[in-house]
Amino acid sequence: MNNKEKLRNAGLRPTKQRMIVADILLNGFNRHFTAENLQDEINSSGNSMSIATVYNCLKKFKNCGLIKQVETSKDTAIFDTNTDYHHHFLNEETGELIDIENEEISLRKLPEIPQGYINNGIEVIIKLKRHN
Amino acid sequence: MNNKEKLRNAGLRPTKQRMIVADILLNGFNRHFTAENLQDEINSSGNSMSIATVYNCLKKFKNCGLIKQVETSKDTAIFDTNTDYHHHFLNEETGELIDIENEEISLRKLPEIPQGYINNGIEVIIKLKRHN
DNA sequence: CAAGTAGTTTAGAACGGTTTTAAAGTAAAA
DNA sequence: TTTTACTTTAAAACCGTTCTAAACTACTTG
Known part of the structure; x- marks a missing residue:
């Protein structure tokens, strides 16, 4: 199943921004990351995305079960693709x-x-x- | 062991503010609380304390093992007297x-x-x- | 395909918890 | 008692996150 289908199955419109994020996160390799980590990676891949969109996107992905948020008492939210x-x-x-x-x-x-x-x-x- | 001794044993000067906090937290009843919860309780007991002091105090208490911080991904730090x-x-x-x-x-x-x-x-x- | 509409993105402002600053105050040591 | 190191404080700064409202885009319907 490609990323576009994954997004549709999750009930999310496959917008340009969500596809960029999906390409980074849903490639089968698991990782832990913060919103800022992700934005940096997007920027360094030649794209760019407002931090608000990064947060919106992570919230949607999380609510759909495409990613998880880890329970830690750190001051920054940590997400997990596993x-x-x-x-x-x-x-x-x-x-x-x-x-x-x-x-x-x-x-x-x-x-x-x-x-x-x-x-x-x-x-x-x-x-x-x-x-x- | 009284609270003054507990503070000294932990290597902390028993200042007026730390004694107020110790009286609330180290009474044998366990609880979960935030910095703001604690400040409210201090205020409603007729004392008052700057929020910076509340945070300083909680950090010291935590580093000495007098209290713990709970691992949760909430946006506010939760402390535990247990x-x-x-x-x-x-x-x-x-x-x-x-x-x-x-x-x-x-x-x-x-x-x-x-x-x-x-x-x-x-x-x-x-x-x-x-x-x- | 065109027009409508519902959902999305964005920059920038706002928010809220926490830390820093720097000056005044206090406990302990000498 | 004087000195020294530590502590408290209000206020400002900080920083991760959310909100706002306007521009934009994907999808639906005709």
Whole structure:
């Protein structure tokens, strides 16, 4: 399925800008990135895009499930093209994230989900510190 | 151990402002809060404190391990007086956090820690969605 | 294909949480 | 007591993100 189809399937109009973003993000290689990272990459590929459009686009992609946003307490939003159920190592000094495939972690025991709610995804973060 | 001693043990001067914050946070009852929450509480207790001081104080407390900061991708930093190893439910609609005691989750399998690093804490976030 | 309309992009302003600045104040050390 | 290092503060600055409103573009309908 090409990117135009991916966008249409997700209910998004394949505008010029969204296609540029899709070409960068939906190429099968997973990565973590910020809005600014993405804008830089767009600029250095000879295109250009307003930062507002970058944010709009990321929000739409996220709401459609084409990308994810990672749970970290950093001051900048981090997005992830890996939409599979998975986890992360977090280097707290640098903020760097490394994927942990779902198969590499398994939970033996889970707490009872509060009344009236359902489990909508589990994220495990393993914080790393440099070993001296 | 009283709060003055706790501050000194942590290597912090027990200033008037830090004592006010300690009286609110280090009373044995755990809670999640933002800098603004804390300032409001200080104000409504008849004291007052500049927002810069609230932030300075929270940063110091955090670096000393008197409080923790929770990993969430919300736009406001969330702090936690519960410094024990524990986890959270996250209601993604409201941003509300609920503690999960460490005993309520157990991990069967862990990934290999990248070379040169050590495991510096695992945080599990279980995202909740309202059940209809 | 033309005209209409609903959705999208944009620059720039606004926003909100957090940090910095620099001056005044305070705790501890000498 | 004097000195020194640290702390607090209001206000400004900062920075990531969202809003605004006008121009533009993709799609629909006739």
